[in-house]
Amino acid sequence: MNVQLRDTPLVQATSKIAIADGDIHPARFKASEFDPWLDQKWRDRIAQFGTRQRQPWQSGPAYPKSQPNASRRDAVPPEGGKQGSSLAFMQQQHLDPNNVVLGILNPLGSGQGIQDVDLSIALCHATNEWQIAKWTSQDKRLKASVVVAYEDPIASAAEIRRYADNPDFVQVLLLSRTSEPLGSRKYWPIYEAAAEVGMPVGIHAFGYGGNPMTPSGYPSYYIEEMVGHSQAQQSLLNSLVVEGVFARFPTLKTVMIEGGSAWAPALAWRLDAAWKRLRAETPHLARLPSEYIRDHVWWTTQPLEEPEPRSHIADAIGWTGWDKFIFATDYPHWDYDDPATSLPLKISESQRHDYFIGNAQRVYRGVA
Amino acid sequence: MSRHVVAAASEIAPGERKLVSVRGRPIAIFNLDGEFYGMLNRCPHQGGPMCEGKITGLVTAPEPGKYDYSHAGAIVRCPWHGWEFNIRTGQSYCEPERFKTRTYPVEVADGAAVVEGPYVAERIAVSVEERYLVVDL
Ligand code: FES
Numbered sequence: 001m002n003v004q005l006r007d008t009p010l011v012q013a014t015s016k017i018a019i020a021d022g023d024i025h026p027a028r029f030k031a032s033e034f035d036p037w038l039d040q041k042w043r044d045r046i047a048q049f050g051t052r053q054r055q056p057w058q059s060g061p062a063y064p065k066s067q068p069n070a071s072r073r074d075a076v077p078p079e080g081g082k083q084g085s086s087l088a089f090m091q092q093q094h095l096d097p098n099n100v101v102l103g104i105l106n107p108l109g110s111g112q113g114i115q116d117v118d119l120s121i122a123l124c125h126a127t128n129e130w131q132i133a134k135w136t137s138q139d140k141r142l143k144a145s146v147v148v149a150y151e152d153p154i155a156s157a158a159e160i161r162r163y164a165d166n167p168d169f170v171q172v173l174l175l176s177r178t179s180e181p182l183g184s185r186k187y188w189p190i191y192e193a194a195a196e197v198g199m200p201v202g203i204h205a206f207g208y209g210g211n212p213m214t215p216s217g218y219p220s221y222y223i224e225e226m227v228g229h230s231q232a233q234q235s236l237l238n239s240l241v242v243e244g245v246f247a248r249f250p251t252l253k254t255v256m257i258e259g260g261s262a263w264a265p266a267l268a269w270r271l272d273a274a275w276k277r278l279r280a281e282t283p284h285l286a287r288l289p290s291e292y293i294r295d296h297v298w299w300t301t302q303p304l305e306e307p308e309p310r311s312h313i314a315d316a317i318g319w320t321g322w323d324k325f326i327f328a329t330d331y332p333h334w335d336y337d338d339p340a341t342s343l344p345l346k347i348s349e350s351q352r353h354d355y356f357i358g359n360a361q362r363v364y365r366g367v368a
Numbered sequence: 369m370s371r372h373v374v375a376a377a378s379e380i381a382p383g384e385r386k387l388v389s390v391r392g393r394p395i396a397i398f399n400l401d402g403e404f405y406g407m408l409n410r411c412p413h414q415g416g417p418m419c420e421g422k423i424t425g426l427v428t429a430p431e432p433g434k435y436d437y438s439h440a441g442a443i444v445r446c447p448w449h450g451w452e453f454n455i456r457t458g459q460s461y462c463e464p465e466r467f468k469t470r471t472y473p474v475e476v477a478d479g480a481a482v483v484e485g486p487y488v489a490e491r492i493a494v495s496v497e498e499r500y501l502v503v504d505l
Contacts, residue, residue, distance in 0.1 A: 066449075066450050067447070067450060072416075072447055072448050073420050073421065073422065073447030073448075074416070074417050074420035074447045074448075334448060334449065334450065335449060336414075336448055336449075337414070338414040338415055338416075338448075340415065341413075341414040341415050342414055
């Protein structure tokens with residue numbers, strides 16, 4: 001029997017160096033926090049009709065979450081409210097002790113992808129102004145994502161350009177489960193605008209596009225949805241590459257958020273092999289699919305796969321490239337990765353620096 | 369090794385827990401039906417604070433389609449990723465062969481004995497009427 005009895009948790013890749021966090025989820029203390037930026041007509045509409053997701057359930061997420069609000073139980077602020085709703089407590093519990101010097105905000109549940117697209121546009125704009133008022137203007141370590149109503153890409157592009165010159169915004173935020181695969185030309189105005197303003201497009205797991213959670217239907221269990229995020233991410237990345245998004249927007253950067261990453265090399269290998277046989281079907285691709293992925297895609301680390309032995313993860317990261325990973329905790333969500341313990345590997349100083357902060361400083365504008 | 373008085377027994381009601389510190393080591397003390405158990409407040413997975421976990425029971429299936437519920441109130445789920453641990457033994461249930469969280473025996477001592485010593489009782493006022501929780505470390 002091999003019992004590991006430890007005082008300290010799984011080891012080493014240390015934390016107290018200055019780090020970036022590519023995935024922080026700020027929450028509202030109460031729903032009315034958006035009111036200053038929502039016309040009365042939208043507030044009335046929300047009160048009367050709600051914000052309906054493109055999913056067959058009336059309200060709430062499709063599956064129960066593992067912890068309340070899908071968040072760490074120890075992250076409830078002392079003043080109450082949802083986890084992630086207090087800047088002071090986020091500073092005290094996460095930003096300060098973990099020495100986060102660059103935190104990227106990815107607000108979820110703010111109205112992206114809901115059925116009422118006009119309301120989605122209004123809610124997304126309110127979310128963006130709220131990020132400035134409540135977060136980025138109060139703590140310079142935090143940077144915002146332009147949250148867009150992606151099912152209306154023209155409106156989304158306008159929203160991106162609205163923040164073109166605002167240094168508090170460093171990324172455009174999409175969710176992974178959209179009504180069409182994200183490479184679809186419907187969405188191209190978003191990529192065009194993002195490339196133009198110099199922001200990467202971050203694509204975070206979740207969202208409801210009106211399609212079942214998996215290609216073979218609705219699963220029975222939450223765990224299937226959890227690991228299914230990798231499948232959703234694979235489909236959308238496949239689509240981005242093959243539809244020629246990267247060929248058309250050569251300066252576009254994307255960041256895959258919370259969909260895993262160890263699968264990426266296998267996807268790239270399969271795409272390359274298939275494309276060599278089928279090249280004539282997609283002649284708009286000038287290079288191997290893996291080269292587009294290599295040049296245009298970055299990966300947030302959380303949730304890092306946890307193979308045994310752990311050293312396998314170093315192989316998987318190496319296949320994709322140590323220069324392509326952006327450390328992320330997912331704070332305050334329950335599948336949080338801790339900076340001190342989530343990468344239990346001995347790695348070189350330069351790998352550690354790139355992984356925990358250097359890559360992020362190169363991907364997001366104006367943060368180095 | 370010395371004997372550390374960590375709390376008055378009356379401070380932790382059945383089903384409750386309290387975080388204490390012994391020689392700088394954070395220990396969660398749980399009261400299970402009047403018996404006290406100590407557990408390192410650091411999950412062996414990524415270090416989550418066990419003291420803030422949900423106390424629950426254990427659902428198991430001796431075979432597919434049959435469900436048993438046992439250990440009511442004697443399991444704590446880590447507040448981060450939800451790994452389940454037996455409060456009495458520290459045993460984990462996802463990979464019991466590999467993971468265990470460190471446990472510390474907690475003894476209940478009469479105030480009279482504590483007053484006599486030798487005990488280390490930082491910041492705890494000891495009275496002969498009370499009973500106290502003691503951890504050896
Ligand atoms: S830190 Fe406890 S389950 Fe992960």
